[in-house]
Amino acid sequence: MTTTNPESIPRSEALSEAQTQARAKLVWLRPGKKKVIAVGGLKGGVGKSTMSVFVALVYAVHYGLRVLLVDADPLSQTAYDWHRLAKKKGDPLPFDIETWPHARVGQRVLDDTDGYDVVVIDCGGESSDIFGSAVAVCDQVLFVTSPRKAEMRRIKGSLDGALSAARDRIAEIDAYVVFTRVKNARGSHNEAARDLVRGAGYDLLGSEVPDLVDYEDAMETCPKDLGHYLNLVETLEVAA
Ligand SMILES: Nc1ncnc2c1ncn2[C@@H]1O[C@H](COP(=O)(O)OP(=O)(O)OP(=O)(O)O)[C@@H](O)[C@H]1O
Ligand SMILES: [Mg+2]
Numbered sequence: 001m002t003t004t005n006p007e008s009i010p011r012s013e014a015l016s017e018a019q020t021q022a023r024a025k026l027v028w029l030r031p032g033k034k035k036v037i038a039v040g041g042l043k044g045g046v047g048k049s050t051m052s053v054f055v056a057l058v059y060a061v062h063y064g065l066r067v068l069l070v071d072a073d074p075l076s077q078t079a080y081d082w083h084r085l086a087k088k089k090g091d092p093l094p095f096d097i098e099t100w101p102h103a104r105v106g107q108r109v110l111d112d113t114d115g116y117d118v119v120v121i122d123c124g125g126e127s128s129d130i131f132g133s134a135v136a137v138c139d140q141v142l143f144v145t146s147p148r149k150a151e152m153r154r155i156k157g158s159l160d161g162a163l164s165a166a167r168d169r170i171a172e173i174d175a176y177v178v179f180t181r182v183k184n185a186r187g188s189h190n191e192a193a194r195d196l197v198r199g200a201g202y203d204l205l206g207s208e209v210p211d212l213v214d215y216e217d218a219m220e221t222c223p224k225d226l227g228h229y230l231n232l233v234e235t236l237e238v239a240a
Contacts, residue, residue: 014064015064016064018062019062019063019064022062022063022064023063023064023065025234025237026063026237027237027240028139028240029065029117034113034116034117034118034119035117035118035119035139035140036109036118036119036120036121036134036137036138036139036140037055037118037119037120037121037138037139037140037141037142037236038121038123038131038134038135038138038140038141038142039051039052039055039120039121039122039123039141039142039144040123040124040125040131040134040135040141040142040143040144040162041125041142041143041144041145042125042144042145042151042154042155042158043125043126044125046125046144046145046146046151046180046181047144047146047180047181047209047215048073048122048123048124048125048144049071049073049076049078049079049082049122050180050215050218050219051142051144051178051180051209051229052069052079052120052121052122053069053079053082053083053093053122053218054215054218054223054226054227054229054232055120055142055229055232055233056068056069056093056095056118056120057093057094057095057222057223057226057229058226058229058230058232058233059095059117059118059120059233060093060094060095061094061226062226062230062233065117065118066095066115066116066117066118067094067095067096067116067117067118067119067120068095068096068097068098068113068116068118068119068120069083069093069095069096069097069098069119069120069121069122070097070098070099070100070105070108070109070119070120070121070122071097071098071099071100071101071122072099072100072101072102072105072121072122072123072124072130072134073101073122073123073124073125073126073130074101074102074124074126074127074130075124075126076124077099077101078122078219079097079122080097080099081220082219082220083097084097085220086220086221086222089220089221091221091222092222093222094222096116098112101124101130102130103127103129103130103132103133104133105121105123105130105133105134106133106134106135106136106137107133107137109121109134109137110137121134121138128161128162128164131162132162135163135169135173135175136169138173139173139174139240140173140174140175140176140236140240141163141173141174141175141176142176142178142205142236143159143162143163143175143176143177143178143202144178144180145177145178145179145180146179146180146181146182146211147179147182147189147190147193147194149189152192152193152196155177155196155197155200156196156200159177159200159202163175174203174239174240175202175203176202176203176204176205176236176239177197177202177203177204177205178204178205178207178208178209178232179193179194179204179205179208179209180208180209180211181209181210181211182208182209182210182211183210183211185208185210203239205232205235205236205239206235206239207228207231207232207234207235207236208228208232209227209228209229209232210228212227214227215227
């Protein structure tokens, strides 16, 4: 992994008190270390790009870190468009964006992300080559899905397939299934979906995102409220 320029860690006097306190909980944070998170998942609008944007936002706003979001989805450039349109409307997102929608994305992250503390890669859901390339250079994987029956039916095959590219590294990285767009969280169908993921041998992140119109409306804006994604990132940090 390339070394981050120590200057990339913003000087402590530029941080708010809340950001300083939040940072103290990041055990990995030190000059020269960069955290890479690969976000992948099933095809179709399960919420991967929304998850990627909010996770990047949490690291930028709550922790005051320098963040790059990489849109590596070869089919739809939702993250890139979100970033571009928010900026055009005068409401820019507080992190940078690159579009690297190809299987060399992992190498680009190694070679061309000096100066960032956190890199989030939205891998889309179409290409196991792209996902594998990102997973090969990442510290953590979020496999995003909604606990709907149709998605649960294919989850084991999809997870096995998607993560097989990274089989050699799977012991070194933390890979989590994350539920988003959850309706009626306490419903028995959701409990069955959680059991199914755990039964298939995967770690289910203990923090979920509900299906809320606020998150749907967030697209193409810079959300002012980090919502459930703050707790999700905090859970990810504790789980690491
Ligand atoms: N937590 C949520 N609550 C409600 N709506 C959501 C939530 N997350 C995402 N959405 C909405 O679901 C739709 C799909 O979301 P998104 O584009 O993030 O999914 P995706 O998995 O990246 O899709 P694609 O496969 O097309 O890249 C969008 O309309 C988005 O606003
Ligand atoms: Mg997407």
